[in-house]
Amino acid sequence: MLGFSRHHQVEPKIVNLNDLVEDIHNMLRRLIGEDVELVSVDSPNLAAVNVDPGQIEQVLMNLVVNARDAMPDGGRITIETLNFIQGSFPLPEAPDMPAGPYVVLVVRDTGTGMSQEIKARIFEPFFTTKDEGKGTGLGLATCRSIVEQNGGYLSVESEIGEGTIIQVYLPAVGYVAVADQPKFETTALPTGTETILLAEDEPLVRNMIAILLGDRGYTVLESGDGEDALRVAEAHAGQNIDLLLTDVVMPKMGGIELASRFSKLRPNAHVLFTSGHVEEYLLSQGLPDISSKFIQKPFPQATLICTVREALDS
Known part of the structure; x- marks a missing residue:
């Protein structure tokens, strides 16, 4: 928290x-x-x-x-x-x-x-x-x-x-x-129809992200930690999951271990990490290639939406 x-x-x-x-x-x-x-x-x-x-x-x-x-x-x-x-x-x-x-x-x-x-x-x-x-x-x-x-x-x-x-x-x-003041029109933000698996242990943050991405056209599968996310992924075995959006630090199973296990189940899916911790701490925990697959909390709405689109298109 x-x-x-x-x-x-x-x-x-x-x-x-x-x-x-x-x-x-x-x-x-x-x-x-x-x-x-x-x-x-x-x-x-x-x-x-x-x-x-x-x-x-x-x-x-x-x-x-x-x-x-x-x-x-x-x-x-x-x-x-x-x-x-x-x-x-x-x-x-x-x-x-x-x-x-x-x-x-x-x-x-x-x-x-x-x-x-x-x-x-x-x-x-x-x-x-x-x-x-x-x-x-x-x-x-x-x-x-x-x-x-x-x-x-x-x-x-x-x-x-x-x-x-x-x-x-x-x-x-x-x-x-x-x-x-410069204004960023919501209608100018990218949209999508892909399915995103969201792993976030803070209910308020999880709800906020799900609302934002759902409003842009994505299907969001919500989970509260790494173990829960794997259960959700297995429950949707017949459905494409295009992106794992996961917090790094969570109870039961953190985002790095989750990403490793999830990638074995869904090798073609993209992974995007989020965290409120500074980059130095995350690197010490083994998070690789932080600049290309990481979004720092707290993030503006436009940053989240654009970064998710970039991750899906990468």
């Missing part, structure tokens, strides 16, 4: 958070289900930030999914962006935040809220209020760590029965109009 983003080297870019929210809104809508309303409130003339867009997308995705989990009977999640000037008086929720201009990404829900006792523990590693097996997102401790890697601050406001408000403060670097 922690390896998804924590080991990824930050690759900052000048971005407008309004664009980032717009780009993943439809995916978030599908991840949270029909019982929860998703509302976006974009601030006009929003300042730009210098962040790793893949990491901030991952934080937003997890905050939204965690908000959904706090509303088992449905409700509303609001994503808001705004400009903010931090003065000389520290915020109670972020006392170490320096004065200056910030862009704030706000995720608020109408869920159950948290007691002060729970709130005091939410940034402890591996702390969760969810039943075993029910947690699908990263914990707030990891989300805060990712935000801090990008020079930002994360604060939480919550009361029982009043829902929760999470605010991500990112240093502003100037004003860039949304219309001036």
Whole structure:
């Protein structure tokens, strides 16, 4: 779980958070289900930030999914962006935040809220209020760590029965109009009809990838680890599997051993590895030819879709 983003080297870019929210809104809508309303409130003339867009997308995705989990009977999640000037008086929720201009990404829900006792523990590693097996997102401790890697601050406001408000403060670097930001049209991304075997132990990430590739026309066979992937492959013995898309580090059986066994069953299939770990670690684990068959997590949607197409065409 922690390896998804924590080991990824930050690759900052000048971005407008309004664009980032717009780009993943439809995916978030599908991840949270029909019982929860998703509302976006974009601030006009929003300042730009210098962040790793893949990491901030991952934080937003997890905050939204965690908000959904706090509303088992449905409700509303609001994503808001705004400009903010931090003065000389520290915020109670972020006392170490320096004065200056910030862009704030706000995720608020109408869920159950948290007691002060729970709130005091939410940034402890591996702390969760969810039943075993029910947690699908990263914990707030990891989300805060990712935000801090990008020079930002994360604060939480919550009361029982009043829902929760999470605010991500990112240093502003100037004003860039949304219309001036380069846009990548989804319709321009490649499509396909091939079958892809997906091995990914993080349910949220697996669901996200399956949605993205399914929307581009692919048939996606999902599995949660290497052993599960081999069972799925054997269950589809009469069906072509054109690509194995596998995480490297998984329980029970990792991606490298899976790829070796899978290639014996399907010698004509292509293999594409993914991981949140840095390349040096993966090379030490025996992953060969990393540049030609590897995609670094967290990845933008377009990068995943284009890399999958390139792997299939190679």
